[in-house]
Amino acid sequence: MDRAFQRTKILTNHLLLQSSDPPPSLSSNACLSYSAPEDSESGNYAFDIEEMRGLIDGHHVKERDWLFGLMMRSELFSPKVRGGKVFVSPDYDQSMEQQRELTMKRIEYLQGKGVFEGWLTEKEEEIVLRICAFLEVLSIFDHSINIKIGVHFFLWGGAIKHLGTKHHHDKWLRATENYAVKGCFAMTELGHGSNVRGIETVTTYDSNTGEFVINTPCESAQKYWIGGAANHATHAAVFSQLHINGTNQGVHAFVVQIRDADGNICPNIRIADCGHKIGLNGVDNGRIWFDNVRVPRENLLNAVANVSPDGQYMSPIKNPDQRFAASMAPLTGGRLNVSVNAVYQSKVGLAIAIRYALTRRAFSLKQNEPEVLLLDYPSHQRRLFPLVAKTYAMSFAANYLKMLYRTRTPESMKTMHVVSSSFKATFSWNNMQILQVCREACGGQGLKTENRVGHLKGEFDVQSTFEGDNTILMQQVSKALFAEYIAVRKRNKGFKALGLGHMNKNRPVIPSQLTSTTLRCSEFQMDALCLRERDLLNRFAVDVLKCRAKGASAEQAFIMCYQLGEDLSRAFSERAIFQTFLEAEATLPAGSLKDVLGTLRSLYALNCTEDSSYLRYGYLSVDNGASVRREITRMCGELRPHALALVTSFGIPDAFLSPLAFNWVDANSWSSVEATLVQGNGLSESLANRTEYLSTALMRIGKILLRCEQSTDEVIEEGVDQVVGLRWAAVIEEMLGTTHELCGLVGDTTMAATYPFHSEDLEVAPNQPVGFRLREASNGNKVLISGPEGVAIGSATSCPIHSEDLDVVSPKQPVGSKVGEGSDTNNGKIAEIMD
Numbered sequence: 113m114d115r116a117f118q119r120t121k122i123l124t125n126h127l128l129l130q131s132s133d134p135p136p137s138l139s140s141n142a143c144l145s146y147s148a149p150e151d152s153e154s155g156n157y158a159f160d161i162e163e164m165r166g167l168i169d170g171h172h173v174k175e176r177d178w179l180f181g182l183m184m185r186s187e188l189f190s191p192k193v194r195g196g197k198v199f200v201s202p203d204y205d206q207s208m209e210q211q212r213e214l215t216m217k218r219i220e221y222l223q224g225k226g227v228f229e230g231w232l233t234e235k236e237e238e239i240v241l242r243i244c245a246f247l248e249v250l251s252i253f254d255h256s257i258n259i260k261i262g263v264h265f266f267l268w269g270g271a272i273k274h275l276g277t278k279h280h281h282d283k284w285l286r287a288t289e290n291y292a293v294k295g296c297f298a299m300t301e302l303g304h305g306s307n308v309r310g311i312e313t314v315t316t317y318d319s320n321t322g323e324f325v326i327n328t329p330c331e332s333a334q335k336y337w338i339g340g341a342a343n344h345a346t347h348a349a350v351f352s353q354l355h356i357n358g359t360n361q362g363v364h365a366f367v368v369q370i371r372d373a374d375g376n377i378c379p380n381i382r383i384a385d386c387g388h389k390i391g392l393n394g395v396d397n398g399r400i401w402f403d404n405v406r407v408p409r410e411n412l413l414n415a416v417a418n419v420s421p422d423g424q425y426m427s428p429i430k431n432p433d434q435r436f437a438a439s440m441a442p443l444t445g446g447r448l449n450v451s452v453n454a455v456y457q458s459k460v461g462l463a464i465a466i467r468y469a470l471t472r473r474a475f476s477l478k479q480n481e482p483e484v485l486l487l488d489y490p491s492h493q494r495r496l497f498p499l500v501a502k503t504y505a506m507s508f509a510a511n512y513l514k515m516l517y518r519t520r521t522p523e524s525m526k527t528m529h530v531v532s533s534s535f536k537a538t539f540s541w542n543n544m545q546i547l548q549v550c551r552e553a554c555g556g557q558g559l560k561t562e563n564r565v566g567h568l569k570g571e572f573d574v575q576s577t578f579e580g581d582n583t584i585l586m587q588q589v590s591k592a593l594f595a596e597y598i599a600v601r602k603r604n605k606g607f608k609a610l611g612l613g614h615m616n617k618n619r620p621v622i623p624s625q626l627t628s629t630t631l632r633c634s635e636f637q638m639d640a641l642c643l644r645e646r647d648l649l650n651r652f653a654v655d656v657l658k659c660r661a662k663g664a665s666a667e668q669a670f671i672m673c674y675q676l677g678e679d680l681s682r683a684f685s686e687r688a689i690f691q692t693f694l695e696a697e698a699t700l701p702a703g704s705l706k707d708v709l710g711t712l713r714s715l716y717a718l719n720c721t722e723d724s725s726y727l728r729y730g731y732l733s734v735d736n737g738a739s740v741r742r743e744i745t746r747m748c749g750e751l752r753p754h755a756l757a758l759v760t761s762f763g764i765p766d767a768f769l770s771p772l773a774f775n776w777v778d779a780n781s782w783s784s785v786e787a788t789l790v791q792g793n794g795l796s797e798s799l800a801n802r803t804e805y806l807s808t809a810l811m812r813i814g815k816i817l818l819r820c821e822q823s824t825d826e827v828i829e830e831g832v833d834q835v836v837g838l839r840w841a842a843v844i845e846e847m848l849g850t851t852h853e854l855c856g857l858v859g860d861t862t863m864a865a866t867y868p869f870h871s872e873d874l875e876v877a878p879n880q881p882v883g884f885r886l887r888e889a890s891n892g893n894k895v896l897i898s899g900p901e902g903v904a905i906g907s908a909t910s911c912p913i914h915s916e917d918l919d920v921v922s923p924k925q926p927v928g929s930k931v932g933e934g935s936d937t938n939n940g941k942i943a944e945i946m947d
Contacts, residue, residue, distance in 0.1 A: 146777040149470035153756040159705040164761035167696060167709075168504060170511035172245035173763070179249045180765050182225055188218050189253065194562065194771035195779030201770070202254045204561050208393045215256050215394035216344055223291050228261075232269050232285040240518050244452060251453040252460060252768050255571040256394025262449045263339040263395075264288065268295025270442035271349035275365050275413035284347075284367070296340035297442070298368075298400055299351040303332030305577075306584045308363060309436060313352040313402065315366060319423040322409045324366060326352055328401040337578070341398030342385045346371045348400065349413070351439075356425040362432055363439055367411040370400065380405045391571035437529075444528055446579040447536040448517050452510040454536075454543035457572050458503045459762040460769065461550035461565050466496060466759045467773040468554055486553075487755055493748040495553055499546045500751070500758055501715035506539050508696040509689040530592045530610055531688065537582035537589075538685040540575035547572065554772060563772040589684060590652060590677035591670060597653045611688055614642040615649070622731060626739045628746070632710075634694060637717035641687040644731055648680040651729075679725050686720045708754055715747045 166173055183189040189200045202211065222228065227246060230239050243265070251258035265288070272284045272295075287293040304310045312333035315326045328334055335341070341348065347369050354364040370381050377383055386397040412419060416438045417427035429435040469492055473483035486492045513535050520528045551558040551566045561567045576582045593610065600607050606616040620639035623630060630636050655676055659669035670677065693713050700706040718740050726732040732740070751758070771779035778784065 146471060146775045148774070149467060149756050153470060153753075157757045158754060159703075159708055159757065161757055161761045163705055164709075164757075165763040167700075167705075168507040168511075168761065169245075169763055170507075170514070171241045175242060176245050176249050176763070177765075179227065179246055180768065182222070182227070183249075183253055184765070184767050186221060188214070188221050190214075191767075192562075194784065195775035195777070195781075197771070197774055198767050199562075199770060200253065200767050201562070201564065202256070202394065204393075204567060208388050211256065211394040212343055212396045215254070215260055218257055219261060220291070228265070228289055228291075230289075231265050232273060232289045236273075237518050241514060244448070244514050247449055248452055248456050252456050252764060254394060255453075255457075255568075256392050258449070258453055259339060259392060260395050262446065263297055264291075264295050266445040266449055267297035267442055268340075268347070268349050270445045271297065271365055271413060272367070274441040275349075275415050275439065276367075277413075277415050279410065280367070280413060294340060294344050294346045296338050296345035296348045296370075298335040298338050298341070298348040300335065300337050301332065302334050302336045302399070306581045308351070308440070311351060311353065311363060313350065314355060315352040315364070316355050317409075317419055317423050318406075319421070321406070322421055323406040324409065324412060324419075326350060326366060326368065326402045326405045326407065328403070335400040337386060337397050338400055339395050339397055341370070341383055341400055342396035343398075344396055345398075346373070349442075350402070354417075354419075354425075356419060356423060359425075361417065361425050361427075362436055364417060365413040365439065366407055367413065368402070368405060368407055378405075390573060391567075392574060437525075441525075443579060444517065444520075444525075444532055447532040448513060450575050450579045451513060451532065451536045451539045454539040454572065454575055455503065455506045455510050457568055458499070458506065458543050458546040459759075459764060461547045461568060462496065462500055462503060463759040463762055463764055464563065464565055464769050464773045465550035465553045465558075466500070466755050467769070468557070468776065469496065470756060471776070472555075487752065490745060490749065492553065493752055494745060495549055497748040497751045497755075498715055498719045498744065499549060501712045501719065502542055503546065504709075504712050504758075505689050505693045505716040506542060508692040509535060510539070512692040512695075526592070527610060530589055533580060533585040534589045534681060534685040534688065536579060537576075537585045538682070538689070540572070541582060543572055544569065544576065557772050557776065560772075562770060564770040565772075583678075586681040586685075587670065587674070587677055589681040593649055593680060593684060594653055594656060594670075597649055610684075611691060612649075614638075615646050619643065619646065622736065624733070624736075626736045628743055631718060631740065631743045632714045634697075634710075634713065634717075637714065637721075638687075638690065638694070640721050640726075640731070641683070641690055641717065644725060644729070645680070645683040645687050647729060647731070648676060648683050648725075652676040652680050682723075683725070690717055690720070708751075708758075711747055711750055712758075715744060715751070718744050718747070 169176065184191070184198070184200055190203050191198050191200050193199075202214075204211070206214070231243055247258055247262060250261065269285070269288050272280050272288065276284070284293060288295055299308060299311070301311050301313065303312060312328075312330060313326065313335070314329055314333075315324050317324055335348075335350070338345075338348070347367060350366045350368045351363055352366060354361045368381075369378055370383065371377055380403040382401040382403070384399045386399060389397070409419065409421065416429060416435055417425065419425055427435055429438060466487065469487035470485060472486050474486060476483050487496075513531060516524070516528055516531060547565060547569045551569065554563065554565055557563055558565045593612075596607070596609055596612060600615075607613055620643045622640065622643065652673060655673045656669045659672050660666065664672065690713075693716060697706065697709050697713055700709065721732065722737070722740055722744065727734070727737055766774065
């Protein structure tokens with residue numbers, strides 16, 4: 113064993129370009145040492161983590177993991193080593209232009225790997241859940257790539273699919289899916305965002321040429337914030353007022369080419385950049401002006417309405433309001449994307465904050481005692497665990513929303529609109545609250561970009577605005593509930609739509625004294641949420657009708673009653689979310705998983721009832737409000753033993769979290785600074801990353817021997833006292849937090865052809881550099897250090913592994929054999945040197 117560590121020390125010095133006399137190391141006392149939460153917490157797992165993940169992810173778990181692995185294996189996803197672990201995250205230090213180009217390269221890489229296959233050409237009900245799963249995974253890596261893909265497929269592609277007809281589908285869908293066409297969605301204008309009906313772009317029809325003429329009549333009509341327009345988009349779905357024979361027929365969508373195949377902006381079109389943003393700088397948002405741009409008549413997306421060759425307007429939908437609503441169909445898919453991705457960012461923030469709280473200590477309760485873990489403080493539990501419960505609740509609601517979208521029909525579109533609007537606003541608001549609390553819970557470390565949580569706030573703040581301003585969307589929810597209320601009164605029948613069936617039952621009664629048993633009862637929890645919703649709906653309807661009776665218009669009445677409307681829409685959303693939680697819990701048999709989920713469900717429900725509206729409108733007495741608060745604190749304490757299991761169940765690979773979630777001491781150690789200095793001395797970041805990665809792995813080898821396929825001791829007995837003879841699958845698995853096997857010095861047989869030794873890189877003389885190759889033969893004596901989808905980096909002299917550290921175990925498979933040329937009798941299966 114000592115000889116093994118001696119050899120690893122030699123390799124470490126080589127890799128870090130250190131002298132043989134290392135500088136004195138800094139000693140750490142007990143309070144600064146890092147202990148992985150798995151060492152103390154994992155034995156307390158009370159439920160099956162994989163089963164819990166399957167429940168909250170809902171679908172396509174294996175496909176998600178495949179995509180995670182695909183990103184981890186590519187240098188395009190910016191792998192970095194911190195604290196002995198590989199992390200993948202965008203480099204936000206890059207310029208806006210660099211971020212945009214790298215986002216597009218990543219999309220092209222994914223397209224080449226078949227990620228988008230069938231997204232627009234397969235039946236939607238068969239592919240939509242897979243699309244959602246992939247977009248959720250991509251959003252965990254980077255919001256920009258998710259939004260750029262979402263605009264291309266959900267908005268541009270959705271406009272073609274839902275507003276176009278067969279000839280549009282035949283011409284554009286496959287080209288869009290293959291990225292032969294890059295689309296954008298030109299709806300928002302400088303002067304109009306949420307009020308789409310008020311947009312000022314004007315289109316007329318020229319019957320002499322059979323063309324539409326699109327024009328930007330004033331500066332406020334310029335298309336604004338159009339994702340993809342600044343650099344990459346070749347085509348746009350342009351929304352415009354359609355004027356036919358002097359009559360404005362309302363908003364319609366047209367296909368307009370804005371760039372040619374070489375990227376040149378088309379005639380009569382002007383495009384400008386929106387500039388740097390607080391987040392999403394990997395998306396090229398642009399502004400567009402149209403100077404009497406002519407497009408063929410068939411470029412009108414005519415599923416809703418058409419114009420004949422002689423200029424006659426035709427539509428099967430005679431009601432202008434209904435026609436406008438049908439034209440907004442693509443926005444539903446966009447709101448779905450925003451909603452579910454907000455949930456996954458909440459998971460990222462909570463996973464990082466809770467893992468950090470399980471390892472960071474602060475203050476001792478008594479003199480000379482160890483400092484206390486942050487998560488052992490009741491106040492810290494109270495900050496984070498209600499948010500964990502809220503995130504689980506949103507996960508179930510997101511799965512419900514996806515199924516509602518998948519099975520939608522013309523008859524269900526009203527419900528789809530109301531629920532998606534409600535969830536989009538609620539989830540994105542919740543996400544910003546969760547990220548803020550998680551940032552604060554991480555202290556100063558939460559401010560570092562590489563630790564993700566603080567930076568995610570800037571990246572996702574826009575979610576409360578795009579795809580519909582949250583406040584406006586919630587006003588639409590309260591209006592829809594009012595309309596349903598009035599319709600039920602008119603037809604004198606019970607409520608059915610929008611989950612309002614509870615309105616047909618007797619008004620729930622809250623007990624005068626709430627016990628712990630009552631508070632944890634799901635029936636009481638549902639009653640409390642329904643009581644608030646039904647009472648607020650009644651109050652809202654009465655007040656709106658009073659305003660109408662005094663002569664106010666419908667819009668004026670809604671504006672005057674906006675506070676009740678806001679409370680009502682929140683009550684509707686939280687009751688609907690809770691309903692999905694109950695339904696998910698009901699699918700489980702009795703057992704520990706259901707027990708923990710029941711505690712989370714109760715915590716979510718009581719967190720909702722702690723809202724000020726329960727005291728404001730008298731649903732709870734002051735004493736009952738205090739009982740709710742005490743019960744929440746008690747449940748947070750009960751969830752403490754399950755903290756690690758709950759966030760591990762989110763299914764996010766370690767590489768997609770941050771250094772703060774793991775060994776934050778090593779990530780901030782002097783050796784980490786040294787790796788940066790190596791990079792500053794002219795070596796690439798990739799080399800510096802792999803140097804730290806490999807050296808850390810080598811120094812830890814002795815601790816992981818029993819997990820390797822052959823231990824160092826066994827190799828020594830065979831006559832090789834070097835770590836080169838090890839197979840590294842288990843080492844890589846531990847460090848990356850994934851079961852995906854990557855190749856190390858010797859490598860797995862399935863990947864040896866990618867990571868061959870080449871004989872011409874070997875020198876028999878001691879202390880001579882030895883290099884690795886990637887696929888090609890002797891190409892400048894390049895070195896390959898193991899890492900995700902290895903890349904030839906630097907020269908052998910830059911980061912040498914000396915020949916004294918290599919030995920041939922068996923003449924059966926010489927270390928120096930080439931792959932693809934020379935001695936290739938063993939097909940490059942370097943692992944066979946172990947035989």
